[in-house]
Amino acid sequence: MLQVEDIHISFGVLKALNGVSLEIHKGEILAIIGPNGAGKTSLVNVINGVYNPAQGHIFFENQDLTIMPHHHIAALGIARTFQNVALFKGMTVLDNIMVGRNLKMRSNFFAQGIYWGFAQREEIRHREVVERVIDWLEIEHIRKTPAGMLPYGLQKRVELGRALAAEPKLLLLDEPMAGMNLEEKEDIARFILDANEELGTTIALIEHDMGVVMDISDQVVVLDYGEKIAEGPPEEIRHNEKVIKAYLGTARQK
């Protein structure tokens, strides 16, 4: 579904990605792991269109993402969450998730200004979809709270909701469980698995918690210093020499 070919990108003198290639297959859960600074977020940012790679291409269902205007990429069905929660802090949870429906809404500017009629019906229709997402993520009690006032764990969940509301084909998750306790992690893991099984969403996630990675992913890619050093099912990666060396001292297996 997604082919990443030979991506190079630098920030000043720092070469963040040095010829990374990988493939994500439809319906699978791919985990991208690696020590801090390996280039994982940069890779996801390149896929998403936040950065333009200096070299290389990315094909999503045979369309080249690197030559498209950035806001078109989302329209193709790619959604993501961010490492440092990129919620719109001034808006309520409900509004944040409704923004996720942006691409699906058709009414134009005038219709919205007049509201009663076409635009209102559309708003209600999309509200129903968003409410389903809210139910699913069990955040009904905070739907009118401004996002900036929520605790960190809930913010991450709302961000997941916003991404899911767009009904994406591919969901990119950047450390969705960072800073959470065990229960919260289990909740999010459950949501991710449900999204993959019930909704058929292909998922790529960056994660540091090896237990989670081993449990839920179908395929794992390991990055280190901007290069791919290993790729394969979780069991193989766990015993891979290079991977263990890269993580020397940091792996805490469950």
Place this chain on the structure above:
Amino acid sequence: MIFAVEVVIGGLLVGIMYSLVALGFVLIYKASGIFNFAQGDMTLFAALALVGFLSILPLWLSIIGVLAIMIVLAIAIEAIVLRPLVARPPLALFMATIGLGFLLQGIGQGIWGTDPKGLNIGISDIPFEVKGLMISQFDLVGAALSGGLVFGLVWFFQKSRTGRALRAVSDDHEAALSVGISLKKAWAITWAISGVVALVAGIMWGSRLGVQFSLSLIALKALPVLILGGIDSIPGAIIAGLVVGASENLAEVFVGPYVGGGIQTFFPYLLALLVLWFKPYGMFGREIIERV
């Protein structure tokens, strides 16, 4: 041809004075991350205070008096306006300085009156000749003083310990706090310096144009200089000031008559806009890379 050179030189000299005002902005921004929209009103306030003092005190005492006032003002601003807004987004602080500007305008004009006043500090305005070019003596002195002050400030920021501390504060408030730099003092010092700059600028421009409300509009002239050079770049302020001064004069003299004159009000802005389109952070400003 001679005339064109005179226009350019005149513009350059004025430009240095623009640079001085712009420098006031840059200093405050560099040290506290705040864009002080009230800088022009501070200039007016300083000039008004000076004229007020001059009517009862000799020149040097008056200057010291105004300096004292500006320092007290700086401390007051830091305590009343800046500290409560420490945690806020920079745009909120910017708008607070807009409010501050009005406050200073109102207080200054309330105390010292709104009618235009002359400011004479003993520099004559007779032009003198250099190799066949007419140069205004006043402009020359103004440029020299401004240039000297600019150099002094650059040295202060780059070489002295206090300057280094101020630069640290501008980069990251919390990190600076964690190494023991007192934010309160740093900001008070910066605003005091900026007040001094405002005073010198006020003297220069006040002598040139008379001390009245329109003096605070000089800041509006300095704004395009500021964004052209980059709001956190001292060399940027200097170079941009020269560029704006010279080009605005040239434009007014040579293009002006064809379109009805009055170009100088907006020409610097147009120039700045064009440059910003290609360099959104000014010629030398630091680019802010957002990490998501």
Place this chain on the structure above:
Amino acid sequence: MIYRECGVFKATYGADMAIFPIPLDRWGMILILIVAFIGMPFLASDYWLSSILIPFLVFSLAALGLNFLTGYAGQLSLGHAAFMAVGAYASLILYGRYEVPLLLSLLGGGLVAAAVGTVFGIPSLRIKGFYLAVSTLAAQFIIEWGLTHWKWISGGVFGTVDTPPMQVFAWPIDTPVKKYYLVLCFVVLLTTFGKNLVRSQVGRAWMAIRDMDVAAEIIGISLFRHKLLAFAVSSFYAGVAGGLITFTYYGAANIEAFNLMVSFHLLGMIIIGGMGSVLGSFFGGGFITLLPIFINQFARSFGTMLRSDLLACIELIVFGGLIIFFLIVEPYGLARLWQTLKEKLRLWPFPY
């Protein structure tokens, strides 16, 4: 217990998303509209109608426009009054010179202002933050210069163009009451349109851009379209407001009426009234319009008639001081204070 919010359950999403979900709010609004349309003309003197209510309504409309751009979409604009000027001159030229019907002229003035505003909004696609704020000043100065120096528009630097007598569909609009109605109708319609905009996807997209534009773009919101839309809409509102006030209040189009100070007044209106709030625009508009009157009355109560320049100084001090005050104490302005008050009333007399 007077102001009940609990016990008000919504059975449909449509009801939940209504402008006034709480019945008391709804009745309050209806009451205000009744007073505005029916009560005012009988109760208020001509002076009140023409010198207070009309400027209040018009400037609130302009402030609402600025609120779309700065409060919702997060693009700070320091030159908004210039777009009012564009609308003023444009509508005057349409009506006076080309004899376009009045209503169309006013809307036309808004459209011209929207076009100009869009052009000046282009820098916002590349420039951000303080740099953008200063660039918006360019609009103020360039437009001021253009309107006064372009003879076709203004008839010369010192030209003030008088408004011809107004009529709508052959009804002459010559009394304060009729002018008031004209302004009121425009304001009510445009405010409703605006309120609908901000509670729809457009408003959400704007707020997303304000809060984190990088993320907004990745979700698929076109920054290009929405930023320019914000400039266009806000300038439209400013342009209509400029036309309205020229016809119904000033009686002549004069560039001085839309100078830099007015731009700052508009900004002050939304800071004090509440950024990102339709109601806030009106709070701010009312506040700033009434401020000089309050100060005058206040000074009079001390028995002195203040010299006009001293009065002006006091206005500046109060204006500046209030901006700072609100930014420190209640950055969301009077609108948030109002909301907090309502919430306290909910539980009154049992606050806890």
